[in-house]
Amino acid sequence: MKSEMKEKEEEISLCQALELFDSVISSSYSIQFFPNKWQLIRDKLEQLRCGLTAVADGNDFNINSELSILLQAAARTANEARVLAHRSSDESYNGGKLLLRSDLDVVTAKLELHIKQLTEVYASGIVRHSQAIILSRPSAGSSREDMRFYVKDLFSRLKIGDLEMRTRALAALNDILQEDEKYVRIVVAEMADGVSLLVRLLEAGDMGIAEEALLAVSAIAGFDAFRGALVTADAVVPLIQILETGSELGKERAAQALKKLTENSDNAWSVAAQGGVTTLLKICGDVDSSGELIRSACGILKSLSSVDEIKRFMLEEGAVPIFMRLSRSKEEVSQIQAIEFLAAIACGDDAIKEVVVKAGVVESLIKVLDPNSHYSSKAREAALRASDACCFSSSTSMNLLMASGFLHRVLFFLRNGEISVQESALKVASRLCGLSEEAKKAMGDAGFIPELAKLLDARSFEVRELAAEAICGMVSIQRNRRKFIQDDQNVNRILQLLNLEEKTVTKKFLLPALMSLVESSSGRKKIMASEYVKHLEKLAEADVTVAKKIVKKLSSNRFLSTLTGIWSS
Structure with a gap:
């Protein structure tokens, strides 16, 4: 009896x-029976x-403290769990x-109560959190x-910690989420309520906590594979x-998270519905x-506009005048x-x-493309792309664009722009060059031909390809x-690039361009005077x-004696 009392x-x-x-x-991991129940017990233990460790430093665990009473009760429950582990x-x-x-x-249930x-105990202020x-x-x-152990420790503190503890735990969590994708995967895939807890913290009522939680949510949203977990958790x-x-x-961070979420168009309706x-x-x-x-809001709306129904709603809500005003903003990034x-x-x-054109987009684009601005x-790149998207399919829009000096601006950047522009x-x-006869004529009169011909010698395959395509369209006009033939080097450039050994340039536009050129004497x-006509002959062979076909065109004239045997094959 005395020994029992002493033990107590x-x-x-x-x-x-x-x-x-x-x-x-540790011992519970080897138990094969009731695995789900043991996983729950492990999580709570x-x-x-983690919670008791977090408040240990500097706190009073004497027998009369509320914290000590809790510790003894938790230990007894852990002993019960150990006995059950043997039974299992x-x-x-x-x-x-x-x-x-x-x-x-x-x-x-006992562990949950503890x-x-x-x-x-945290809420009561008994413990000194600053030393946690x-x-x-x-x-x-x-x-x-x-x-995984480290992440679970942080989440334990998020669950039971006070304001300061949660803030510190979130800061530590954000550090690892920003630096290593493995931690993001652990939070999403291996923490039973990891994403849900972060979402709940967004609604915790304290904006400081919400701002830190937003960083974590944004980190998760940065991975396409994990965005669905945020949507499922009603983020x-x-x-x-x-x-x-x-x-x-908070608004900026929320917008950044939504921007990442909506990069997957499947999530567009989740945003629109709310x-x-x-x-x-x-x-x-x-x-x-x-x-x-x-900037983030613009990016989100741009992603949402890929859904036709949402795009129509945007128009009804006045999106065009709002963005026309922004296109004239003094802040360039917002303007872009x-x-x-x-x-x-x-x-x-x-x-x-x-x-969009009636709202004045042409004026905004021309202003950005002004060489003196x-x-x-x-x-400049954004304005050039937008001119195509907004104006090229309508003759009315094209006439307005051309009348505003658009061609001269394009030619200026073709001659003088940085490589990307x-x-x-x-x-x-x-x-x-693929739009209309009028556009081709206007480009020829403006002086595009010499600049396009020079670009046939560019290092970039894409540049040579685009230049060849443009020239092919241009020379279809008499x-x-x-103008093209006036410069001897222009014909030479095309023939030189027809070399069979030249693997880095396409011939699908150069040959049609030559077909147009042989229409004139x-x-x-x-062509016949060029030292590179042999490249054409080899292609025919x-x-x-x-x-x-080009060689046959040539052979029908007085050059028959020069080319023999090729067109008869």
């Missing part, structure tokens, strides 16, 4: 309790262990399977188990709420919104985003193109052929159809 009086230390928790957790390992179940199942449920009590310790981050090359709702009522930093489109348009139309926030958005909604929809290369200008020139003369 003995108090287990924190260190002994933690060792007990570790022992039960780890949560308790014994196939006889020592009392029956149903009784064992019931006992496991009882232990689980966690709740520990949370209440965050475990050291695993070193590079640590095992998966060490990484969209609090993200939009923060966009509407959060702090400036009123996100209206909120985002309001942000873009608000002169007080930060540039960072507007606005131009790209207008191009995105106009692409493939003639009715919207007409609305101080816009960046990125802005020059390539964008070349793409536009190539597109224009007066452009005359001067063109035939220049190789049974290239267009080359054979």
